[in-house]
Amino acid sequence: MIAAVFEGPGRLEVKEVENPEIGPDEVLLEVGANTVCGTDVRILRGEKKRGVKPGTVIGHEIAGRIARVGRNVRGYEEGQPAALAPVISCGRCACCRRGMENACLSPRIFGYDTDGGLAEYVRIPAEAVAAGNLFPASADVPPEHLSLAEPLACCVNGHRRSRIGVDDVVVILGSGPIGMLHLQLALLAGARTVIVSEPSEARRRFAADLGAHVTVDPTREELEEVVSQATDGFGADSVIVCIGIPELVNDALRLARPGGRVNVFAGLAGRGLSEVEANLIHYNELEVTGSSNSRRVDFESALRLIESGRVRVDGMVTHRFPLAEAKEAIEKSASGEGIKVAVVP
Numbered sequence: 428m429i430a431a432v433f434e435g436p437g438r439l440e441v442k443e444v445e446n447p448e449i450g451p452d453e454v455l456l457e458v459g460a461n462t463v464c465g466t467d468v469r470i471l472r473g474e475k476k477r478g479v480k481p482g483t484v485i486g487h488e489i490a491g492r493i494a495r496v497g498r499n500v501r502g503y504e505e506g507q508p509a510a511l512a513p514v515i516s517c518g519r520c521a522c523c524r525r526g527m528e529n530a531c532l533s534p535r536i537f538g539y540d541t542d543g544g545l546a547e548y549v550r551i552p553a554e555a556v557a558a559g560n561l562f563p564a565s566a567d568v569p570p571e572h573l574s575l576a577e578p579l580a581c582c583v584n585g586h587r588r589s590r591i592g593v594d595d596v597v598v599i600l601g602s603g604p605i606g607m608l609h610l611q612l613a614l615l616a617g618a619r620t621v622i623v624s625e626p627s628e629a630r631r632r633f634a635a636d637l638g639a640h641v642t643v644d645p646t647r648e649e650l651e652e653v654v655s656q657a658t659d660g661f662g663a664d665s666v667i668v669c670i671g672i673p674e675l676v677n678d679a680l681r682l683a684r685p686g687g688r689v690n691v692f693a694g695l696a697g698r699g700l701s702e703v704e705a706n707l708i709h710y711n712e713l714e715v716t717g718s719s720n721s722r723r724v725d726f727e728s729a730l731r732l733i734e735s736g737r738v739r740v741d742g743m744v745t746h747r748f749p750l751a752e753a754k755e756a757i758e759k760s761a762s763g764e765g766i767k768v769a770v771v772p
């Protein structure tokens with residue numbers, strides 16, 4: 428089969444490799460789509476703190492059809508559509524024991540330590556099968572939409588930490604795919620006003636189309652003023668940083684109301700150092716949180732949100748590439764053109 432193999436920073440080889448063999452406790456997934464995310468771009472540039480083993484097939488937003496089921500495996504059928512939660516947590520470490528499997532101290536992740544979705548087939552190792560990382564999915568939803576359950580699961584995790592509720596005013600900084608998913612979760616949770624700040628006009632239009640009440644071009648408008656107007660000078664209940672620009676962290680603190688919540692959802696560029704006016708946290712009693720990755724339960728919620736259409740992902744995949752052009756797909760994703768790029772084997 429063809430696969431996109433990481434050979435070291437800056438080196439991705441799309442080449443012929445052996446078809447994966449499965450053991451009696453494993454499942455073989457035929458990839459229907461693998462959507463590309465900013466993480467893949469950073470992996471390829473060698474910017475990820477957690478490195479990828481050279482020789483690994485990358486790609487972690489994966490959905491497809493079950494091609495083969497090991498003889499000891501129950502609960503799956505050949506031909507069944509399925510989506511894959513990519514974090515195989517160890518279950519034993521201090522984080523896993525505290526219910527934070529998303530922050531597992533020794534995880535195995537598809538596309539990092541075990542071969543991922545930029546291939547025709549993915550072997551689902553026995554521990555991932557046993558942990559229920561593979562979720563049977565609806566046949567009515569195209570795989571390129573099911574694979575978006577992965578980024579949405581991360582947003583579901585972040586959304587829980589942001590504790591958005593009925594009548595909240597929410598500010599979302601950055602309306603890439605992640606911002607658009609957070610926007611929809613905030614609306615589902617009953618937010619009164621969602622304000623989206625995004626320099627790209629096309630993305631602002633899409634956010635408005637998805638239900639954003641106010642969209643702001645931060646290069647031309649004073650976001651702080653817009654938020655002040657929308658809240659009678661009080662500030663937003665919840666601010667979510669969805670783009671990894673370190674300076675935005677302080678902006679987010681300034682936009683939150685006393686007692687408000689700020690979520691540094693995006694990984695920040697470089698070392699992630701950001702100068703903040705910490706007295707804003709002190710005097711305003713802000714709750715500052717982050718969120719990283721997702722749990723299997725978040726993935727399940729995300730999958731059901733997509734399948735039921737409560738979160739709209741149609742229109743989010745703006746570019747499609749065949750597997751042979753996986754490199755071009757990642758470059759397209761890096762260019763910031765369009766919204767989501769899918770590799771369809």
Ligand SMILES: [Zn+2]
Pocket residue numbers: 463464465466487488577578
């Ligand atoms: Zn991703």
Ligand SMILES: [Zn+2]
Pocket residue numbers: 516517518519520521522523524528530531532533534
């Ligand atoms: Zn663990």
